[in-house]
Amino acid sequence: MATRQRLSPLDASFLYYEKPHQRMHVGCVALLEGAIPFDAFVAAMGERLGSIPRYRQRPVRPFLDLGWPYWEEDGHFDVRRHLRHVAVPAPGDDAALHALIDTLFATPLDPDRPLWETYLIDGLAGGRAALLCKIHHAMIDGVSGVHLLEAMSDPVPRPERERRSRPAPVNGARSVLSALRPAALLEQARDAFQMLGTVATFLREPGSTLPFNAPIGDARRIVWASFPLDDFLVARGAADCKVNDVVLAVVSGALRRWLVSRGVATDGLCVRTLVPVSVRGTDDHMTLGNLVTAMIARLPIDVAEPRERLRRVSAEMRALKDQGQARGTGLALQLAGLLPAPVNALMARLMPSSVPLNTVTTNVPGPRETCRLLGRRIDEVHPIVPLFDGMGVEFAIMSYADRLSICAVADPQLVPDASEIGVHLHAAAEELAHALGIRDAAPAQPTAAGPRVAELMSPLVVTLAAGDSLTTAWSLMHRHRIRHLPVLEPEGRLIGLVTHRDLLAAAPSSLETSGTRDRVALSASVRVADVMETHVSVAAADEPAGLAGERMLRHKIGCLPVVEVNGRLAGIVTGDDFVRWATARMLPAEPVRQSA
Numbered sequence: 001m002a003t004r005q006r007l008s009p010l011d012a013s014f015l016y017y018e019k020p021h022q023r024m025h026v027g028c029v030a031l032l033e034g035a036i037p038f039d040a041f042v043a044a045m046g047e048r049l050g051s052i053p054r055y056r057q058r059p060v061r062p063f064l065d066l067g068w069p070y071w072e073e074d075g076h077f078d079v080r081r082h083l084r085h086v087a088v089p090a091p092g093d094d095a096a097l098h099a100l101i102d103t104l105f106a107t108p109l110d111p112d113r114p115l116w117e118t119y120l121i122d123g124l125a126g127g128r129a130a131l132l133c134k135i136h137h138a139m140i141d142g143v144s145g146v147h148l149l150e151a152m153s154d155p156v157p158r159p160e161r162e163r164r165s166r167p168a169p170v171n172g173a174r175s176v177l178s179a180l181r182p183a184a185l186l187e188q189a190r191d192a193f194q195m196l197g198t199v200a201t202f203l204r205e206p207g208s209t210l211p212f213n214a215p216i217g218d219a220r221r222i223v224w225a226s227f228p229l230d231d232f233l234v235a236r237g238a239a240d241c242k243v244n245d246v247v248l249a250v251v252s253g254a255l256r257r258w259l260v261s262r263g264v265a266t267d268g269l270c271v272r273t274l275v276p277v278s279v280r281g282t283d284d285h286m287t288l289g290n291l292v293t294a295m296i297a298r299l300p301i302d303v304a305e306p307r308e309r310l311r312r313v314s315a316e317m318r319a320l321k322d323q324g325q326a327r328g329t330g331l332a333l334q335l336a337g338l339l340p341a342p343v344n345a346l347m348a349r350l351m352p353s354s355v356p357l358n359t360v361t362t363n364v365p366g367p368r369e370t371c372r373l374l375g376r377r378i379d380e381v382h383p384i385v386p387l388f389d390g391m392g393v394e395f396a397i398m399s400y401a402d403r404l405s406i407c408a409v410a411d412p413q414l415v416p417d418a419s420e421i422g423v424h425l426h427a428a429a430e431e432l433a434h435a436l437g438i439r440d441a442a443p444a445q446p447t448a449a450g451p452r453v454a455e456l457m458s459p460l461v462v463t464l465a466a467g468d469s470l471t472t473a474w475s476l477m478h479r480h481r482i483r484h485l486p487v488l489e490p491e492g493r494l495i496g497l498v499t500h501r502d503l504l505a506a507a508p509s510s511l512e513t514s515g516t517r518d519r520v521a522l523s524a525s526v527r528v529a530d531v532m533e534t535h536v537s538v539a540a541a542d543e544p545a546g547l548a549g550e551r552m553l554r555h556k557i558g559c560l561p562v563v564e565v566n567g568r569l570a571g572i573v574t575g576d577d578f579v580r581w582a583t584a585r586m587l588p589a590e591p592v593r594q595s596a
Contacts, residue, residue, distance in 0.1 A: 009339075014137040028145070031381075144289065242317070252271075273299050293329045355388070396409070484559040
């Protein structure tokens with residue numbers, strides 16, 4: 001008999017939270033450039049998804065939840081039971097598509113089968129098609145959902161040229177020995193209690209109740225707003241912050257506009273959002289389940305000026321990271337997982353509809369390369385999150401190729417004008433761009449003249465893994481005299497970038513320590529994943545170098561990782577590379593002789 005695999009306490013909690021009005025499946029809508037045959041779609045999904053063990057398993061809950069649920073192979077698994085073929089009613093416009101998706105997403109998954117289903121949707125105007133993917137939150141989180149999207153897509157051929165990047169060394173043994181020292185253990189325990197105290201203090205502060213903070217029903221409205229990712233990268237450079245800060249500022253501006261349109265005064269509001277944070281390591285690719293913690297941030301909805309809103313968001317997120325709130329929340333989740341399964345199940349059933357949070361904003365970096373399904377290009381991807389009782393609007397954010405989607409899920413009884421949220425998101429993004437003075441910063445047009453990136457880039461790159469410490473990052477920068485470190489998965493795919501500025505921003509204050517090196521050395525317990533930028537500007541080796549340089553100037557960045565079509569790192573090009581190339585061509589061909 002095969003060994004039963006128990007659900008983790010966090011994965012199990014999403015089963016316990018399931019209620020008739022609170023469905024715990026997540027999903028996405030993928031818009032395709034054209035229709036695909038359903039039979040070919042079934043065959044491809046049978047091969048690509050049916051081969052994933054978790055997709056053939058269903059969760060089993062013991063009698064009265066006296067034990068932890070476990071995964072069991074579905075002896076009657078047939079991929080065709082999980083695939084549906086539907087058509088958008090005439091005229092096949094966006095309104096008809098949204099109405100269909102709202103209905104399909106609100107329906108529950110069959111608990112007697114593996115908890116997922118996918119709809120192929122035809123009949124869209126212009127011959128387009130769409131996919132609606134639904135999968136229970138007990139199976140995946142946002143990052144593993146992106147991995148599944150890539151697994152569903154057509155495989156990308158591996159380039160013939162081997163990748164020549166050089167991964168950074170990781171001294172794991174030293175970290176383990178350090179953790180075993182009594183002094184280190186005592187320090188970690190002290191930090192843990194301090195972080196838990198920070199979370200508890202934050203939750204004790206009085207918050208505001210918004211019109212959508214009430215018991216939810218079982219209907220859903222799904223509204224997305226799609227943006228050029230470049231707009232957010234330019235805003236990040238102009239404001240010297242993270243892309244996630246820009247997104248949160250846009251969401252804050254949209255919520256402020258929605259409240260004002262309903263006659264709600266915004267002065268003095270204390271609005272809180274749950275911001276999930278991935279804790280996946282470099283070896284967790286295609287490891288399904290939930291590997292997350294979270295931070296609780298204030299959204300400055302009471303601030304009218306968009307640039308000041310962004311400054312407040314950036315300062316708030318930086319402070320929460322400095323306080324270790326994500327680690328404190330992670331520790332709280334671990335402690336809750338130590339409780340017996342019946343206690344966890346009972347707590348979920350008794351959870352009140354009034355919670356000390358207003359909304360959720362989860363941001364996941366999607367595939368950097370354009371994906372295809374049976375040869376058809378996937379033009380856009382819009383993520384969908386479930387609604388928790390007491391939060392009638394929640395937001396999921398995902399970048400994909402050169403687009404960024406902010407997708408709101410709303411309860412139509414609490415938010416009858418949910419369709420206006422997309423309008424407010426676009427208006428908030430536009431007013432922020434104007435406030436930052438970047439609306440006229442149009443990208444350059446492609447040109448065939450001049451050198452290619454491959455002629456300037458360095459193919460030997462010092463890199464990091466997501467689980468490395470900031471101390472490791474600082475040591476590598478100091479040793480190699482560099483200011484940028486790409487962060488890679490084990491197979492060489494780029495997942496983030498850490499800069500010298502990131503390390504200084506994350507380090508303790510100079511008032512507490514004597515020097516920069518000491519400040520960063522105190523950050524040994526902080527992972528690279530906690531500070532890296534996941535929405536990274538990149539270049540291709542055959543791209544005109546002029547376009548790459550123009551993008552660096554527009555985004556106000558000092559480097560561009562160079563990636564292959566499969567996302568693997570091929571090299572890096574920096575501002576110094578451009579200076580060296582230009583200087584070499586400005587020097588005279590022969591040495592200038594000095595006259596006597």
